[in-house]
Amino acid sequence: MFRGQFTYSVDSKGRVSIPAKLRKHVSAEANDTFVMTIGTVNCIDVYPLDQWQQIEAKLLELNAYQPKDGKFIRMILQNASDDTLDSQSRILIPQSLLQHAKIEKEVLILGALKKIELWNPKVFEEYLKQTPETYEQIAAEVMAQ
């Protein structure tokens, strides 16, 4: 499980280091490979390969000949891109994903349980402000059994 936040930089080639503290939580089965895709909000989702394969397993159970299922498969896979850590523990982020998340020089790396999220720090700040409710109020609502 990933947790914590880190502010790192994206270099001129579009590479981002995966923080050592997050790397510790990546299982060996992932083989240093990560799958990136667009998040449902304006960020990039990064899954270790083994976690991503669980998503693909679910997709395989769908009937691709059903119009709705087929479309969902295409939507989610369209932006999926995989890459392996280089010898300096970095991954190369496709330009299209960086644009989607409006990430330029600075990147906010967020540990989010089974995945890692990449944000433009300012976009994340805005995102937090969007809801008028406080942390306490949201907690009370979401964490009620």
Place this chain on the structure above:
Amino acid sequence: MFRGQFTYSVDSKGRVSIPAKLRKHVSAEANDTFVMTIGTVNCIDVYPLDQWQQIEAKLLELNAYQPKDGKFIRMILQNASDDTLDSQSRILIPQSLLQHAKIEKEVLILGALKKIELWNPKVFEEYLKQTPETYEQIAAEVMAQ
């Protein structure tokens, strides 16, 4: 499993390169051979030979004497064409398939689990727009257990 999208070009002879990242996921049993046919939507489906053989196995299970089954078998096989990668990792796409998918110069190559899809980029864009629902909504609907 294939994933990701790539925008490549079709040359004057109707050849398309298979992206290296997709080639990695083709098993050795496929023998560099691919079977192409029309997709159920306006695209071209490209299967590695070993995957295609599983589809043929399914077709064999159908009852060819049932009018509907027979028709489906004829429709899918009518447009099936196989080809082997050339030394530059390209396959030659029959003109009839290119016309069905309205592909001219540019082609959008989509990794879609067990198959690869070829689209006219504009047709794909239209296809995504067709449903008013957002990615988030479809995800919630389809992935609900």
Place this chain on the structure above:
DNA sequence: CACAATTCCCCACTACTCCCCAAAATAAGG
């Protein structure tokens, strides 16, 4: 049998990706 059209094999150019080396910065330990 000759011609036309298509397919296939080869070579070549360009651009990008990946791998390696290395400096700077941060953390850890005595």
Place this chain on the structure above:
DNA sequence: CCTTATTTTGGGGAGTAGTGGGGAATTGTG
């Protein structure tokens, strides 16, 4: 506080991937 180890950042260069086209071989047609 200083030394050592690890982590993050940066960039050069070899190799690979994508694109385009010439010409031989094959196929089909008149």
